[in-house]
Amino acid sequence: MSGKIIGAGVSLILCVGVVIGVVAVVQSPKNETSSTGQLKTTNRAVTALCQNSDDQQFCHSVLSTTNSSDPKDYIATVVKTSMDSVIKAFNMSDRLTVEHGNSSAGMKMALDDCKDLLQSAIHELEASGVLVQESNIDAVNNHSSEIKNWLGAVVAYQQSCLDGFNTDGEKKVQEQLQSDSLDQVGKLTGLALDIVSGIAKILQSLDLNLALKPASRRLLEIDQEGYPTWFSAADRKLLNNIDNGGVIPHATVAKDGSGQFTTILDAINSYPKKHQGRFIIYVKAGVYDEYILVDKKKVNLLIYGDGPTKTIITGRKNYAEGTKTMRTATFSTVAEDFMAKSIAFENTAGAEGHQAVALRVQGDRSVFFDCAMRGYQDTLYVHAHRQFYRNCEISGTIDFIFGYATTLIQNSKILVRKPGVNQQNIVVADGTQQKNMPTGIVLQNCEIMPDPSLAADRLTVKTYLARPWKAFSRAVFIENVIGDLIQPVGYIPWNDLEPNTQDCYFAEYGNSGPGSVATSRAPFAKGIISREEAAKYTAEPWLQASAWLPAASVPFDSSFTKA
Incomplete structure (x- = not known):
């Protein structure tokens, strides 16, 4: 996300603070405008902003450094303190790299990844020092989801940094980073999420007529060509033209030399500086054995192939081999507005490779159509921000759809493969760590079935819908066809030491098939939820699509495809 967008979002929050502050002063009794009025109004502002926080004592301690009757100053304090904590963590990771980077290859990778992730967090928070700018208060609702999206990504990077230190020899450095800086990053960003999430409630409680439910396109409504109706006319036309052979790509990749490039990475690196609009790369049929990163400067990139059985990007990096x-990702993208169509991403390390990612997606507003993600453990890493998948095939074994993103997977085939000896299968492992992170994994109108490799053993190899990777893990299954391979209990704890079952949210609505029977689901799961509750995880209430897609009025019920 660019600093300009973040800055607009922060200034909008601060603008809300101005309104709240004004209302707080106006509504204060006359005797509160005496010599003690400043303190009383200040306390009212702090109490209002902290009311949505689980740790109100921490909230008050952070905000108490600001002496003001204007809530905008308190919000600015939280944002600035969050930024300071991330910078401290970045500097510490830099110092620890000098001190410990040569101790092992794994340690160096973990520390280097930490620095990259914290740099991304700094990028998300770079507008923390932006002064309050003039804004129309009616615009707040159009940007609040952007702010929560940004804050959720910061938590994702903080957690991913810690995830990297996963051997006994690395734990000491992990503990030092965690106790001296990263825990504070998580707490402060979580507090910022709490406060931002509470602002809408405060506005509603003050009965301000701000049209808090704007018109928006429903992400799940599909047009007659099979594309979501929120899709811009230009992008829909572009994809239709791809299908009809009417697109002239900026770059063509072909292993036989018939294109400008023989490798996909070279084509991506041909992206011109300051390019405007979509940059289109066509990858002809072939197996491309290469590791690819789309960096954040290459926005609005579209890569398409000849179909996921013909155009294949492959690799086999894996955790078992260090x-x-x-x-381990064969293909990673951290750029905004990335789109892929008719391509397969695979990791061929197999079950013995343990964690082995085929596709890692970090960039905001990423879209995948008619693609395949093939692997075993950790196939699809939905790392951060908002992501949409349609008509895809995703295969794997353990936690093969995992991450910290706001993810919607629609009309796709979820194929569970045969795992290694003494292994079990889990489809989803979501990393939502904070109560108000706007993140989780939603599967809607998909088929969850055994891959041919598992078909004969599908009733003896245990397979589960999800397990809670982090404290507030969220997985929602809506209108799917679920095969008989799924265990009746549906869900399992993360592990014995960290079950993460107290605050996780696993829910189902409108599913069919033998695996959808929810009478024996794990007691920590929500089980079958109401239509009203399920609606929160479609379109605007869940993905808040109007924050990043063109807005238009669409009936709410169109979010459900079957019910």
């Missing part, structure tokens, strides 16, 4: 999970 590569950190984040670095």
